[in-house]
Amino acid sequence: MTKKKYVFQEKLIEIVLIVFASISIFTTIGIVLSLMFETVIFFSEVSIIEFFTSIRWSPVFDPPSFGVLPLITGTLLIAILSSFVSLPLGLGSAIFLSEFASTKTRKIIKPIIELLAGIPSIVYGFFALTFITPLIRTVLPDTDIFNALSASIAVGIMTLPMVASLSEDAMMAVPNSIRQGAYALGSTRLEVAIHVIVPAAFSGIASSFVLAISRAIGETMIVAIAAGQTPSMSLNPLGSIQTMTGFMVNMALGDIQQGSIEFKTVFAVGAVLFVITLIMNIFAKYVIAKNREVY
């Protein structure tokens, strides 16, 4: 009798746990469906060719124009400029931590670098607007108050720990025997790091780069605060721009009628953002899986 009760209880618990686990799958389905549903309606009213080829984005003006390219340009500008900060500094930190620092030094330095990732993006946005922008404007007085460069530097600082920590993991995973072998042949630390460790950990490093850029593309509050609200095809880092995420926040803050065509642009732009970041994340995993050195 009691055994039967236990069997029943065990089965019930397993079912509850399966339901919990399924929530993550329903999250994905929910994201895809909610983006798709509104986007399909959007494209029944706006030509998909106009959306991807027009170079004017002004959905709330009369007459409206729905060319997403300026938003994609703005997003790419932020992604590229921020990677000039995050990739070299992140990789440099990773090489130092993995190949030059003692265990003790690493234990102190690593948490401090990771602190940079723990600071909320709204704080970086504030810092970009009140500190980085004035700094840029003292050197280059023609810079707009809202500009791509300031936001990019902040995004770069925020994504730096991601590059540092994932690249370091990849370098630490290179077997010590390979390192010792190179040292035994008389190599200096620099030679071991550059000619042995970095090539061996290349797939991990490359995927950390892709993930950091993908994170920069999805970053919202920094660009909403510091990069401006001017959709533009310009690649001038000192000018005001608008990213896909910046536009979405802007629309959500305004009093746009829910269900209107202007409102649906948020879903269409969100769908583009989702697809771009998804492709990059899958690509990052593919790079790791395909190029992994097996020791």
Next chain:
Amino acid sequence: MTNYKKKLKQRHFKSNLFMVILMIVILLSFLVLGTLLLEIFFRGYKTLTWTFITSMPSGRASRAGILPALIGSFGVIGLTALIAIPIGVGTAIYLTEYADKRSSFFKILQLNISNLAGVPAIVYGILGLAVFAQLFKLGPSLIVGAFTLSLLILPVIVVASIEAIKAVPNSIREGSYALGVTRWKTITGVILPMATPGIMTGSILALSRAMGEAAPLIMVGAVGFVTFLPSNLLDRYSALPLIVFNWTSRPQAAFAEIAASGILVMLILLILTNLTAIIIRNKTQVRVD
């Protein structure tokens, strides 16, 4: 021979130079972190008073406070914890203790969770807007904010919990089974107590990340400027990052100062939660060999 020695000297010089450059890179990140914290501290500490913490927002910076945002943040994060931790830990238990590792359901779940971790926060906001706010007709309410943030941090909690559960040695698990204990009793009586520090640390860190998130909450209709306290789950609410965003967007310098004060409150809360996580990890770490 002398040529070799000369070259060797050069090679070592290059190596040391490289190390110096790397150290400068590290110092640069420290410098940025220090500048950021000092900048915010010196901008915000003067206006960070008790009245500031216990007042309502106002159109005038000198009278504005953060009370609704503070209470709203506590409310939305508390609810998020109640929703996300049981589901996250449950998912982790299923994946580690129940699921057949060769089944396609297991593989899909794993792939799905790692993909979800890379989805931008603002996209979760879109999901929350379309499903919770519009489809379920819950509007821009506290519970919608909590649902949205829960889904956002779920992958983090699942991954941290899986790590913690995996760290429990198999011998202990099998010992429990050998004594005739059922699967669920083994989990609640043996595995979870040992995995709790890891699960708690991961969950606290995930919640502290949720506390700083503004973008998903903006998408589901939360606003910074709210002059009442939420009294039930369907009330409108504000949150600390939202009021900071509201003040940062205003051109007057006085609002930049109180925005910095608001950030200080946020950072103090973040430091406290992170310290708690570290203390829990250090105090309760069980060593098993």
